[in-house]
Amino acid sequence: MYEILDNYSDFRDLKKMQFNKLKKMSNEIRHFLIDNISNTGGHLASNLGIVELTLSLYKVFNLDEDKIIWDVGHQTYVHKILTGRKEEFHTLRKFGGLSGFPKKCESKYDMFETGHSSTSLSAALGMARARDLSKRKHHVVAVIGDGALTGGMALEALNDVGYRKTDLTIILNDNQMSIAKNVGGMSTYLSKIRIDPKYNKFKRNFEHALKKTNFGSGLAESLVKIKSGIKQIVVPGMFFEDLGIKYIGPIDGHNIKEVSKVLSMAKKIKGPVIIHTITKKGKGYKFAEKNPGKFHGVSPFDKVTGEIKSSNKTYSKVFGDKMIALASKDSRIVAITAAMRDGTGLKKFSSEFKKRFFDVGIAEQHAVTLAAGMATEGLKPVFAVYSTFLQRAYDQVIHDVCQQNLPVIFAIDRAGIVGKDGETHQGVFDISYLSHMPNMTIMSPKCTDELGNMLEWALTQNYPIAIRYPRGGDIDKSNLIAQKKFTRGNWEIIHDKGNVAIIAAGRMVQSALQVKEKMQSLGIEVTVINACFIKPIDKKILNKLVKENYKIVTLEDNVLHGGLGTLVIEYINSISSSVKVLNLGFEDKFILHGDVDVLYKLNGLDPDGILKSIISIL
Template sequence: MLDRINSPADVAKLGFNELVALAGEIRNQIIDTCAANGGHLAPSLGTVDLTLALYSIFNPERDKIIWDVGHQAYTHKILTGRKDRFKTLRTKGGITGFPKMSESPCDAFGVGHASTSISAAVGMAIERDMLKQNHKVIAVIGDGAFTGGEAYEGLNYAGTMGKNIIVILNDNEMSIDKNVGAMSEYLARIRIDPQYNKVKKDLQEFITQSLPFGETLWKAGDSLKDGIYAALTPGSLFEFLGYTYVGPIDGHNILFMKEVFEKARDLEGPVLIHVRTTKGKGFDFAENEPDKFHGVGKFNRKTGEMVKKPGAAPSYTEIFSQALIELAGKNPRISAITAAMPSGTGLKAFSNVYPERFFDVGIAEEHAMTMAAGMAAAGGKPVVALYSTFAQRAYDQIVHDVCLQNLPVTICLDRGGLVGADGPTHHGVFDYSYLRHIPNLVVMAPKDENELRNMLYTAMEHNGPIAVRYPRGSATGVPVDEGFKKLEIGKGEIISQESKSVVLLAVGSMVKHSIRAAEILREANIYTTVVNMRFIKPLDTALLDELVKDARLVVTLEENALAGGFGSGVLEYLADKGLNTAQVMRFGIQDSFIEQGSCPELLDLCGLMPQQIADGIAKKYGEL
């Protein structure tokens, strides 16, 4: 069946049995590709039938369809001209894991962060109407993304505007409404019946325009109707916001969804269609453990077991998790907060040990940060664990609610630096830059497992805001020490010192690369000093003063954007001191968004592998 699909329009030509057969083929392709490459398996398996029903009625080559986050958009990619390249999913030079406007004209909007689809859809509907066009605008949003504040901002404004847009709520976990069955299907059929809506509109016009005090009477009736309606029918919240609500309906009943979508297409004003799906549909392992198979690495399709490198060191996430549990055992004021990522941030284990001190606020990073500020203001020691890329969403709260008030909130930034196959929407390469300039905030990055543990302990002992940033994946593999050691804020350490002529100042993940680059340079008779600066802010200025005065070349190394990052901080300090900044060479990420690929591939692309670092330093040193 899949061989017959060359464009989305081909889907509309298929009968029911053909659609069912196609759904099975698509699921197989998704499972095979994710087993080989990793990816967002369970969400995309859950929306195969939904996508087929949707594209039987709407055409993404004409209509604007926005897939929120994009976790559930693999079927969309397969049906929109990328089936032959789907095996390259999330690989360097292949197709991305998320919709991307430059990848296909069917990708109406680039996504990767949650809760943006409805706002984007409203914007597209406004422009459509201004240009007097007649295509449809549809936002497909999952229940997880629906917890994000921006989703409600967009939902509210769309209802206020009264624009013709369709919001499809893909509910596979949150259980917004459990009234799935014959009665809810009956209600859905009534609500999408054009005659029902015409009678409702005609009755309103008759009462308000023909009867004395008609407006008052209609509003009074509305108040009574709303109370009864809220008690008896699903979706009343959406009706109150100005939507025609349809559902909940079975998201695996292709025929019924086609009927709903076809009639919803012709309704006036905003429509919200509530669809219930099963996450991981069609793959038993994913259906039984949807969280485990939400975002996966490579796995064995037959056994469902994840493929792990033999002898791999524990991940930084695991080290953080265990350290926080140990520290919480010593301090009852420590609590942990995350935004819908308990497993990804390592806080799932914490929640099992200290459930009363664990808070998952959903996809609401802004709320998480201000809630933490409130807890800190009341005497708590909250730890907010977020992926670096998602912490960007809470920037104002970090500035205004945490740092301005100098509150002891610890911000733990997982996935700092290049994260690999998830690509530019998920690389955490801007945090040094967007945190470094905030007053009162300490920013630090560990070189290995023990330093992460000690930084977390230091943060718990610090009476002010502090951020700890660490990378994705396996740590360095050093033996983990028992206990903790408090670090002196703003003090680095000299790793090796063979010559003061070339000084390598590194932070975080770049320390080990600097050590290896120094070994390569030694073979070329270029001798160096290697420094683990530890702190992006405050800089160890005393150590800089000591080392720079005798150096011919100062090299900064960071897995962060060069603009405004650690190296910029060193340059600023040296310029303010009146030192010759021309002797400074910076390694980091240039002014571009970095594509997806394996982390070694991307580090190579950015010139951050040890051999590249050594070659660059040797060339520069030879020019001095």
């Protein structure tokens, strides 16, 4: 099916290939990616944009010795194909199959596991300094996107790189996109470089002309003293040069011959060097080129029409629609996101309320403290963020928001199991770290309709509130009525029979009701309680359950340690030692990638697994 790719053995083959053959291979890789990802889903646009750059890297560098670190591992599909995993590619992101990110257990060529942005420079610099201390000679390369440079961690690393002058090659893959269109000063700065590529050519021609004469030769030497001042004026790339990093570019990231030539030159440069490549996200597939955000992390799709299979009513959409409705009535409401406008459901809000929408780029720490500053001045900031990415702003949440008890709303999307993106993206830790922050209130809706009502209530309060909700839509809400009124710390009793009480949080309430039906068929009645407030817990209901000697089961899609179950059992232990409490959630481990249903079942959190656990305590 693929003339070159099917006969490809490993990356050593690339070193012998002519550039015209590599170009044909890049086209085959694109077709291979589209064919496979249309079936499995995955990160399409970013991988289509990095094909030639990856081929160039592996033509020039030796993976058996050199280290290549990929910032945000979702752009490593081409790397996986080139390092012996082509035949397994149909298993991508399935349980037991290939991960969508670098995994050291998968291949020795996955040098470092990356899932969150802006980490590659620090990791690569650590490897480079370890190399120097052990007196080895291999090359270390970090591949980082322009969007990732908005992350403070990347800028901290750049500062360190230039100060010590460590030998390191940095590839800046500039496609003008992260997930949404890039924003901010760094994006503007790189745009200036893109439209001013003529300086280095002018400099080379000018110096060459001067050195043809004795007078000119002497003048060229004199100009060295003032060259930095001239460069400061005319070359945007001096930002990197002033940090102590040699800047080369911008160059066409889809020109394998040009990129390979520059990489070969960079290998000979002492000290750190940054190579600025321009690529096109989604290249080679018109639907992804036209809408790279839509095809960033995509569900299975029709490769002919570009139609994506997706559910209609999701938590993210409900959140976005409610934000518009509320903001149209209250001018103090503002929305903040960290390069996740589309994913968090704020795309429409961003166009309807342009002055009240703030995309800060990949900078979650800044986003939280920005929200805190807004709250001090009477605004009502809502920070929409994936659970896994909020982890990056732990200190800012506790120090800048909770310590000052500021009314910032955290709309925590993708809480709980997200599935196919695996360990780095499962949102199973947020309850654990947020629940121990003074002044923080944590809520979770049992269904999509309840999310909008929670958000409306939260915006009337005057303290920090986190609302966590899962990816996608409802499991089964046929028997659910969304609450419209809330009182802080009060739970909802949905079904009140029997002496076994299931206290469930968020969408797990829907699972609890399915378990209730199964237990009723066994002749066992169960009380089902919606822990709509995870913090503070409802002590009044717990006191009643303890007094009447209920067997208590807590159910959550969070790790057990520090979660809802921990809060419940700590309180019950303080008032009683005789009541049985069973905590159900995720054990102290990282959750692998795979379909959500498969992962719930493996962890005993599907209806049958929950039923089995409850029966064991009766």
